[in-house]
Amino acid sequence: AQRVTQPEKLLSVFKGAPVELKCNYSYSGSPELFWYVQYSRQRLQLLLRHISRESIKGFTADLNKGETSFHLKKPFAQEEDSAMYYCALQSYNTDKLIFGTGTRLQVFP
Amino acid sequence: DAGVTQSPTHLIKTRGQQVTLRCSPKSGHDTVSWYQQALGQGPQFIFQYYEEEERQRGNFPDRFSGHQFPNYSSELNVNALLLGDSALYLCASSSYLSTDTQYFGPGTRLTVL
Numbered sequence: 001a002q003r004v005t006q007p008e009k010l011l012s013v014f015k016g017a018p019v020e021l022k023c024n025y026s027y028s029g030s031p032e033l034f035w036y037v038q039y040s041r042q043r044l045q046l047l048l049r050h051i052s053r054e055s056i057k058g059f060t061a062d063l064n065k066g067e068t069s070f071h072l073k074k075p076f077a078q079e080e081d082s083a084m085y086y087c088a089l090q091s092y093n094t095d096k097l098i099f100g101t102g103t104r105l106q107v108f109p
Numbered sequence: 110d111a112g113v114t115q116s117p118t119h120l121i122k123t124r125g126q127q128v129t130l131r132c133s134p135k136s137g138h139d140t141v142s143w144y145q146q147a148l149g150q151g152p153q154f155i156f157q158y159y160e161e162e163e164r165q166r167g168n169f170p171d172r173f174s175g176h177q178f179p180n181y182s183s184e185l186n187v188n189a190l191l192l193g194d195s196a197l198y199l200c201a202s203s204s205y206l207s208t209d210t211q212y213f214g215p216g217t218r219l220t221v222l
Binding site for chain 2: 004006034043044045046049086088094095096097098099100101102
């Protein structure tokens with residue numbers, strides 16, 4: 001079965017600390033992986049996708065097929081990074097997104 | 110471009126009633142997907158419409174149905190509402206022939222009493 005697991009409901013760090021939001025997936029094939037973010041009182045929006053291999057707002061994520069993981073990382077957290085983060089999987093040749101339960105990131109000053 | 114818009118913002122219904130939620134896609138998009146997000150959960154895929162037809166469906170009962178109009182806007186209908194249908198309903202639009210991502214609307218908060 002296709003599944004996305006985000007083991008942490010809440011992650012709290014201080015400004016300037018490194019951040020790693022964990023995401024593991026189960027999928028028999030080559031999925032496309034995404035990270036979506038939802039800031040307070042805003043709609044869900046794409047943060048990054050693994051095929052782009054780009055860094056957005058200082059965040060990066062590497063797809064590790066051996067460990068079936070797609071962890072989101074940032075070396076120095078900022079207060080404006082505080083938000084809800086969702087990892088999502090899109091199976092080949094469909095638009096259907098399968099989301100994890102989300103991790104709330106709190107960055108304290 | 111206002112992006113994806115949804116109406117209404119909030120809705121309160123009682124068990125057994127029927128509800129219709131509406132979505133207008135982002136300009137240039139022709140595909141609409143609906144998701145249900147229960148409290149504390151990630152969004153769950155309900156179904157997707159393209160060319161006025163349901164193309165894909167998630168694990169939701171037949172009480173959930175939809176429609177897409179020629180202008181690409183879409184409706185989600187839920188019949189015989191249950192308490193468990195209380196959730197945030199998200200609409201996402203995309204372009205069928207593009208590898209671009211889905212863009213989400215602000216959602217409709219449905220409360221079933």
